[in-house]
Each structure stands twice: as C-alpha cells, then as structure tokens.
Amino acid sequence: MGLDSRDYERMLDVATAILHTHQPERLWPWLAEELLESLHGTAAIHKDEEWTENRGTVHAWTSGGVAEVDPRTGRHVRIGLPFPWYMRGDALCLPATGSEILGPAWYDGEAADRAREAFDADDVLGLPVASQDGVVRGFLVYHRAEDFTDRERAYAERIQPLLAGADAQSHRLRRWRSSVSESEERAAEYRLTPREVVVLGLLAEALPAVAIARRLGVSVRTVHKHVQNVYRKLGTSDRVSTILRAQWAGLIASGARTPHDARHPATSFSGHTPHPAIRKTAH
Structure with a gap:
C-alpha cells in the first residue's frame, strides 16, 4: 500500500x-x-547531540506525551541500533530498522528486550536527519509490529528531507538567538540604547540621515542626535570609522557595507567585482 493524498497533506502541514x-x-x-501517528509508533525519541553510553539526553514521547526514560533504558537507547551503525562516510542513510541491520539477531539482543519492556515495541526505525563532526542527529521511532509496512517506510523516506530541514532551521535559529544575545551584551558594554543600535545598523546599510528618519518615523534632527551619540560612545568621528569600529566590536556583522561601498557599488571589501548585470543595475 502506497502513500495517499492524506499523507501528502500531512507532510505539507x-x-x-x-x-x-x-x-x-x-x-x-x-x-x-x-511520527508516532503516521508510523503507528509506540514511542519516538529525538537525538540532537552526541550520545555515549553514559552521556546524552534522551528526549522521548509516547501517545500520552513526554515519557520518562529510566537510566538503564537510556543507556541502551544511546548505544543501541541503529544510530551507531548509520553513517557510511558523510552521506546520510535512508531510514532503517534495527532488525534490518542485525537481522534475526536483533530480536534476541538486550536492546530489543529493553524496547519491549520500556516502549512495548518489537523494532525501532532510525530516521537520521543530519551529521556534523561525526555526530548523527535524528529520530528513533519504536514500533509494535515486527516490521514496518511498505506505506510506513515510504512515508519515513518522504518525510526524512523535511525533518532534515527542521533540524537545519532549528540550528540556524539557535545561532541567531546566540548572536542577538551577544550583540545585546556588547551594546550594553558601550552603553548604546536600543534606538542607537538600530541607527547603527541603518548606518551600516549606508543609508543617509533622511532615509533613516523616514524608516524610523522621526525627524532628521533626531537621527543626527542619535548618530552623534553613537560616535561619542564608540569614540569615532565619521561613518566609515564608526562602522569599522562596530564590526570590530561585534556590534554589527563584519560584512556590513560602508558609505564607500554605496558610492562605489562595483567593489567591496573582499575585492570581488559583481557580475556585469549587477553593475549595470547598480548605477
């Protein structure tokens, strides 16, 4: 039995x-x-960090919500199949079960015994979604039947890229939050107000005072006042030195433009020349 329209609707959701x-x-x-509903699982575990025998958080859910995982079960989840055998080079494998990797020996192993006791499951499907520095991230889905159906396997393969996208999005958001937090700390060190930080960012976009005033809904005089405060707090006297100082201090991204870039759009700090089509539209 293959996938039907409802399965694709779920993936769209x-x-x-x-x-x-x-x-x-x-x-x-x-x-x-x-995953629990679509794959008829008894438990799902998310792996988002390196696991060793005695270290690593095991986040588990059942149909009833968050599930507690005792230390013994957690140990077998971390060292058991399929994640430790998943990677071949740097390429992610397709979803696979413990019984596929070990064959009939899986059902006689201690990891399978713990799966039956803790999750009322006969097998486990691994869904790797990312690999970085030798650490595999993904999901484990425990299943009561001894084999996943063709439809369940097809669904797992189709949803795997979406889960990979969720993993990438999650890590991007974490990095963004971290950078925002660090920028706020650095701004506090220079005693910059939130509005002065905004003005500094707009200066980095090479916007003139009139455009900044229009963007913020304030007068040009107010913008000049904020700019002078920024100069004073950063110990600078013009836009270029202010932006370079802010980049050095980590207040803005190092790739921010300067007024020189605005006047000469065909070049940048990297020394690269844009494609001719870009130069044509820039002038």
Whole structure:
C-alpha cells in the first residue's frame, strides 16, 4: 500500500510548521507526535547531540506525551541500533530498522528486550536527519509490529528531507538567538540604547540621515542626535570609522557595507567585482 493524498497533506502541514516556527523547542514534540501517528509508533525519541553510553539526553514521547526514560533504558537507547551503525562516510542513510541491520539477531539482543519492556515495541526505525563532526542527529521511532509496512517506510523516506530541514532551521535559529544575545551584551558594554543600535545598523546599510528618519518615523534632527551619540560612545568621528569600529566590536556583522561601498557599488571589501548585470543595475 502506497502513500495517499492524506499523507501528502500531512507532510505539507509539516513543511508549513517548519517554515513558520520561531521556537524549535516547540517543534520537536509536535514532529514526534506526527511520527508516532503516521508510523503507528509506540514511542519516538529525538537525538540532537552526541550520545555515549553514559552521556546524552534522551528526549522521548509516547501517545500520552513526554515519557520518562529510566537510566538503564537510556543507556541502551544511546548505544543501541541503529544510530551507531548509520553513517557510511558523510552521506546520510535512508531510514532503517534495527532488525534490518542485525537481522534475526536483533530480536534476541538486550536492546530489543529493553524496547519491549520500556516502549512495548518489537523494532525501532532510525530516521537520521543530519551529521556534523561525526555526530548523527535524528529520530528513533519504536514500533509494535515486527516490521514496518511498505506505506510506513515510504512515508519515513518522504518525510526524512523535511525533518532534515527542521533540524537545519532549528540550528540556524539557535545561532541567531546566540548572536542577538551577544550583540545585546556588547551594546550594553558601550552603553548604546536600543534606538542607537538600530541607527547603527541603518548606518551600516549606508543609508543617509533622511532615509533613516523616514524608516524610523522621526525627524532628521533626531537621527543626527542619535548618530552623534553613537560616535561619542564608540569614540569615532565619521561613518566609515564608526562602522569599522562596530564590526570590530561585534556590534554589527563584519560584512556590513560602508558609505564607500554605496558610492562605489562595483567593489567591496573582499575585492570581488559583481557580475556585469549587477553593475549595470547598480548605477
């Protein structure tokens, strides 16, 4: 039995949720619930960090919500199949079960015993979504039947790229939050107000005072006042030195433009020359 329109509708819902989320910590429980329902699982576990025998958080969900994982079960989840055998080089494998990797020996192993006791499951499907520095991230879905159906396997393969997208989005959001937090700390060190930080960012876009005033809905005189405050607090006297100082201090991205770039759009700090079509539209 293959996938039907309802399966594709569910995957569309997953894609929409990934694109619109700003809180990835809320996304993973919802994705775990989706996997449990679509794959008829008894438990889903999200792996987002390196696991060793005695270290690594095991986030588990069942149809009843968040599930507690005792230390013994957590140990077998971390060292058991399929993640430790998943990677071949740098390429992610397709979803696979413990029984596929070990064969009939899987059902006689201690990891399978723990799966039956803790999750009322006969097998486990691994869904790797990313690999970085030798650490595999993804989901484990435990299943009561001894084999996943063709439809369940097809669904797992189709949703795998979406889960990979969710993982990438989650890590981008975390990095963004971290950078915002660091920028706020650095701004506090220079005693910059939130409005002065905004003005500094607009200066980095090489906007003139009139455009900044229009963007912020204030007078040009107010913009000049903010700019002078920024100069004073950063110890600078003009836009170029202010932007370079702000880049050095980590207040703005190092790739920000300067007024020199605005006057000479065909060049940049990197020394690269844009494509002729870009130069044509820039003048």
